[in-house]
Amino acid sequence: MDEQQPGPQPEREPQSVPEPQPKPQSQSLSDRDRAVLALEGRYWRTPGAKEQAIREQLGLSPTRYYQLLGGLLDRPEALVHAPVLVNRLRRLREARRGRR
Secondary structure, three states, rough: OOOOOOOOOOOOOOOOOOHHHHHHHHOOOOHHHHHHHHOOOOOOOOHHHHHHHHHHHOOOOOHHHHHHHHHHOOHHHHHHHOOEEEEHHHHEEEEEEEEO
């Protein structure tokens, strides 16, 4: 039985596979930004405890803390760093804006 051998195959150019783009890391967040997110993610049992922790741990006034936090909510790096917290705070912010 004569089996036909296929002739030489033309060489194919290797298909270029796009390299996956790395996800942005939280490295672009400063230590203070990460500390603000960490503090915001904690549970506070007593009134005033959070404000006291803001002053003692971050050395910020509560007003400045909330300004920084509001800015962080709009940053994609914060979303990568703490997605559940940032999405929850964004929803709360939008609900407050809707009531105004």
